[in-house]
Amino acid sequence: SNTYIASILAILHCNLVPVFVEPDIKTYNIDPKKVEEAITPETVAIMVVHLYGQCCEMDAIKVVADKNQLKIIEDCAQAHGAKYKGKLAGTFGNYGCFSFYPTKNLGALGDAGAITCKSEEDYNKLRQLRNYGSEIKYHNGIIGYNSRLDEIQASFLRVKLPHLNKINDHKKSLAAIYQNNLKDAFIKPVTDKDFDNVYHIYNIRHPERDRLKAYLSENKIDTEIHYPVAPHKQKALQNFNHLSYPISEEIHSTTLSLPCSFAHTQQDIHTVIEIINKFN
Template sequence: MIAYENLQQVDKEFMDEYTHVFQEVLHGGWYILGKQVQQFEQSFANFCGVEHCIGVASGLDALVLSLRYFAFKPGDEIIVPANTYIASILAIVQVGLKPVLVEPDINTYNIDPKRIEECITKKTRAILVVHLYGKMSDMDPILQLSAQYDLKIIEDCAQAHGAKYNGQKAGAFGDFGAFSFYPTKNLGALGDAGAITCKADILNNSIRTLRNYGSSAKYVFDEVGYNSRLDELQAAFLSVKLKYLDKITAHKQRLAAVYLRELKSDFILPVVQPRQEDVYHIFAIRHPERDRLRAHLLANEIGTEIHYPIPPHQQKAMKGILSDGGYPISEEIHRTIISLPISYGHTEEDINRVVEVMNKFL
């Protein structure tokens, strides 16, 4: 069986180092906000090419804290792609703001910059861009709109560690970059973890306060904050994995190249754009008979996933929050998309086998 993902396989190479840093933290006797977190924050900021990184408890929290920082008024509007993972929308709702869905570009699956302007109102405060599947959103026109209408930019980088646009990395474009280190991500922890990147000192200081109960000094509380701290163990594991992130990315890019070269033209493949470097967190293709294709792959012992089967506006949780119609492009994507195996744990042989089975699909 070629499983869609196998974390035991992915993490095998790092086990000895994980065990070593686990012992170090255990014997150090300091488990929350210590030197491991500081070290990881510094290394990840360097990796992204930004001044600051603040470790938090999850990718969702990274989005929530970023939005909270601006103290927008209840009901203010945040633009967000209609086909994103639900967390981007939950974050907006959880801080009392209104998500305004914008359809994606059918070729890139990222927010379509041409459709943003018609959704901007007097209440629009920010654009939450999502670099879905490991591909950067088209940042030039988005930054232009942000300057023109004085809108904040938050990047949801949960799927895009190290992805580049014009040579600049995800998390280095917006006011904030929000990262998830959920175990299956390209940079995955051994549990929940996340981080926020930013350039300005004032943003850095405020997020550090917000993540720790709103505390500016011990037992002094300036704001109604959160308990959303990255813990020492996860930071230590992440520092180990970060050393290998470029290698992990290169491996996934190699596997993607096999798919792009070998899959027959019946499948709609991810677009490759000249000024972008995709990191292929997910290798998503489309086919009108997606469910039959998935069954064909499973019958040949190949696991796949669907990111995602139900669009946010059709989720029960979003009843009364999002209008449940008017997003035909998102619906088309959700109906036809399927994610093929592309893990650090897969070999080129695995991918050749997937290609062989795919190309026999009638």
């Protein structure tokens, strides 16, 4: 219930019904303790979203999936290079789905993405789906999509990929400055030795988020809200608007993303901290 709507739209486009699960208020990711109670005889898969650059608690989720014979789909759009207990995001489940949108840690020049999988059968099916359902040119075996990665994006990503660790390390260094210097009035990301967070987004929470955002804007500091409206409250998902997920709704009403990109310097972050710590 705490994710970008794209995760849910993918389910709906497959003519399936999404079943929302509340996040852990400390990590903002799906709460493993609440997954099993959401499973029904009609459940076919568990989709986990590694939000903001931190992996979900995959050991516990895999136990539930294995017990109920369910597939695991990982939304890794914000978790390039993130690890849980030393293992990379995208390698736990049946599928790992990556976005290379330009703002991602591994970003292309435009829209782009990739899927990882573990079987030859899935590999061949995915290649067919992305190319109008075709394995042989102009012969279409299934209903597919035009979803190929174009050569320009692929070439750019191939050059950028060897630098991913450098990009992630830089963002981690900026996040560490925030962690060590922001006042405790701001709820900061929780750190844990089992989770290697790559901080696609460095988010804080504050009960007066909107006033804080306006204050920072007045001081020439741009911030973003990821995300202002919980998915089940979006107009596009009006069939779910009656549902209540208070933890997700609290996160959406209090979260704020601070500057934390490869383009920012450590001095930039110290400047942000100096200004934000004066907020009252």
